[in-house]
Amino acid sequence: MKEQLHQLLELANVSSVYIVDDAIGDGSVTYEHFIGLIRKVEIASGLEALNSLDEGLDFEDNAPALEEYSAGLWKAAAPYKQLHYVRRLCELTPTGEDEDLATNLDIARVLQQLREDEHLKKPELVSLSPLEWDAQRDEIASKVPAGKRVLVLFDQRLERSGERFAVTRGIDLVKEIVSSAHKLVFLTGILTYTVTEEGQELDERAKLIADKALEASDLFVLTKKRLEELPHFVDGIKKLLLNEPCEQIKVQAISLGESALQSTKAKLLALDTYDFNRTVLQSSSTEGIWAPETLFRIIDIIYKDEIKEQLLQRNLIPELNKLLVQATALSQIPVPVLEAEAYTKRYSLRRQEIYATANLVNGLFKPIENGDIFEVTGGTGKGLYVLLAQPCDLMIRSNGTRSSEVGHLLKIRTTSKPDLEALLTEQLQKASIKKLHDFNFWKTRGVIEYIADDPQTIGLVSLTKAHVVNLDVLDLAMFSSTGEVVLDISATPPAALHIGLAKRFDKLKGLHEKIHRNVGECQVALKAVQGTLPKELIQGLLPKLSLNDKLGATTLTGSLFSFGIRRVKALREPYAKNLLDKYTRHLSRTGDLHDFAD
Structure with a gap:
């Protein structure tokens, strides 16, 4: 760890580190601390409690010469052992009495560990009281070598130092630095017990910078834990x-x-009305695409180019590259922290890149597309499925029709990465070495990453079995703001539908109205028939989700058709296309002739 810290400070051009805390002086503990705590424990708990300081100690037998015994113990102990003794004594004293010394010990232990091999010599790593900081700040700044900086960590609560620190906090000292001529010399942070967990550090930083009108780059907050x-x-x-x-x-x-x-806005406003009509309205209507999708596509094209133009016009590439080089070099220094990770925002960003959420897909009444993910919630085959079909086959034209009536739903089996590794190991062990090239685990499966909130959970898509689904049924998902595959034939279509989808709704509504009439006529005709036959015949009239196997559950309650399935998210590109390509390659595979010589 000392080597890593040395590298980090060197890369950041930091020549010295200061810790400013009202509970410490020079970050050390003395024999006076030690014997004083022993007396406190003796009074509060008796000498027997002192034996828990370490194995082999016997304070009771040495009671007549307690001070001599304690002095010999202290003198014989290595510095790290002295810190251990005093830390343990702090734990044995009444709660809260020695909070300052406990803080002192935490910082002293870190300072000593860092100084052990002299990577950071004592003048380079210094602890100060707030009063000492006030007295020495300008002198410290004046002595910083050219091109170097000083890192300062302030405790947030400083009232034990008295004077102005009765009301002045660590964040106020950061504000003083940021507002001074020393801003470029000092790197500042808050090191405090007011934050109890590492995962709370950024939230606390957000509160502090809002309170003092600071920038996020001005400081970072660290918990004393x-x-x-x-x-x-x-x-x-x-x-x-x-x-x-x-x-x-x-x-x-x-x-x-x-x-x-702003540049994109100006160019969009300058788009001629006739160009807008042809590019957005007519082309979308012809292809059966929601016009705003075409408009967003055009905005995206302009916006991406404008960002690059701004980069060139401002000549920012050298400055950005310098920052990127510095940040990347720091990020490459490994610091193994084994406990649960506090910073997980990158996982949610990655999921956002891979998936469109149910709200974005269903709330906009988007047509079903390749890569849409459904959940069977009732009936047979409960679980997650992904729709795979050629986009051109799924596209709904302006007249409400499409070129294909069926698509393929493939089951997604969720598993953890460790479980998958164990399964792969088992499969490989079973495979013959001579036939290792025939190991087809990945030939018959696709992978969908970040399928759940836990980043260790992935989805395995089996390519060997697919449900051939009726798109006249699955299409109903796009008329529900919740993605439910349902249709109430007494309902009116959502107002948000474009022309092609509105015609598709009318077509499907008419189809289901006809089925509803047939069911009603069948119920009347079979009213006198006993047994299960009427129910079975009526069930046979209802449309099915899967055409080759049972999936979901078709029910008709009054005027409401329901199929036990809903759309829950959608794979974005290129992930949806990549999965479709793999499935297509699987379907078009050829088999090798058997090796009769083996």
């Missing part, structure tokens, strides 16, 4: 050092995006 384990402390320093370049990159990106948006 990181001091309990050196890897966590070094991990916090790494994130603090990454914070400034990363936030500056984000600010640049937002500025570029805002300027590009």
Whole structure:
């Protein structure tokens, strides 16, 4: 860890680190602390409790010469053992009495660990009281070598130092630095117990910068819990050092995006009415595409080019590359933190890239498309399925028709990555070495990553068995804002449907109205027939979701048809196309002749 910290500080051009805390002086503990705590424990719990400091100790037998015994014990102990003794004594004293010393020990332990091999010599890693910081700040800034910076970690609560610190907090000291001529010299952070978990650090930082009108690049917040384990402390320093370049990159990106948006807006407003009519309205109507989809496509084309134009016009590439090089170099320093990960935003961003949510798909009444994911909620085959079909076969034209009446639903089996690795190992062990080239596990399966909130969960799609589904049934999902495959024949179509979809709705409604009439006539005709035959015959009149196997459950209640399935999300491109391509290759595969010589 010391080597990693040394590398991090060197990459960030940090020449020294200061920890400013009202509970510490120079970050060390003394024999006076030790013997004072022993007396407290003796009074509160008796000498017997002191034996728990370490194995082999016997304070009771040495009671007559307690101070001599304690002094010898202290003198013989290595520095790390002295810290262990005092930390344990703090735990044995009444709660809260020695909070300052406990903080002192946490910081002292980290300082000592970092100094052990002299990667960070004592002048380079310094602890100060708030009063000492006030007195030395300008001098520290003046002595920073050219091209170097100083990292300062402030405790948030400083009231024990008295004077102005009765009301002045660590964030106020950060504000003073940011508002001063020393802003470019100091890198600042808050190291505090007011944040109890690593996952709360960014939320606390957001509150502090809002309170003091600071920028996110001005500081990072670290919990003092990181001091309990050196890897966590070094991990916090790494994130603090990454914070400034990363936030500056984000600010640049937002500025570029805002300027590009204004340019895109101007170009869109300048689009001729006749061009708009031909490009957006007529082309969408001809192809059966919702016109806003075409409009968004055009906006996306213009916007992406405008961002690149802004990059060139502002000559930002050298500046951005410099920040990227710095941030990337820092990010490559490995800091193994074994516990549960606190920062998981990247997983939700990745899921957003791969999937369109149910709200975006169903709320916009989008036609069913290749890669749509459905969940069977009732009847047979409950679980997740993905729709695979050629996009041109699924496209609904302006007259409400499409070229295909069926599609393929393939089952998605969710599993964890460790379980999948175990399954693969088992399958490989069973495979003959001579026939290893015939190992077809991945030939017959597709993978859908981040299928669930847990990033360790993936979806396996079996390519060997598909439900041939009736698109006249599955289409009903696009008329429901919740994605349910249902149809109430007494209902009117959603107002948001474009011409092609409105005609498709009328067509399907007419089809189901006819089925409803046939069911009614059958019920009347079979009214006198006993047994299960009437129910079976009526069930046979109802449309089925799957044409080759049972799937879901078709019910008719009054005027409502329901099929026990709903659309829950959609694979975006290129992931939907990639899965379709793999399925198509599987369907078009050829078999090898058997090896009769084996």
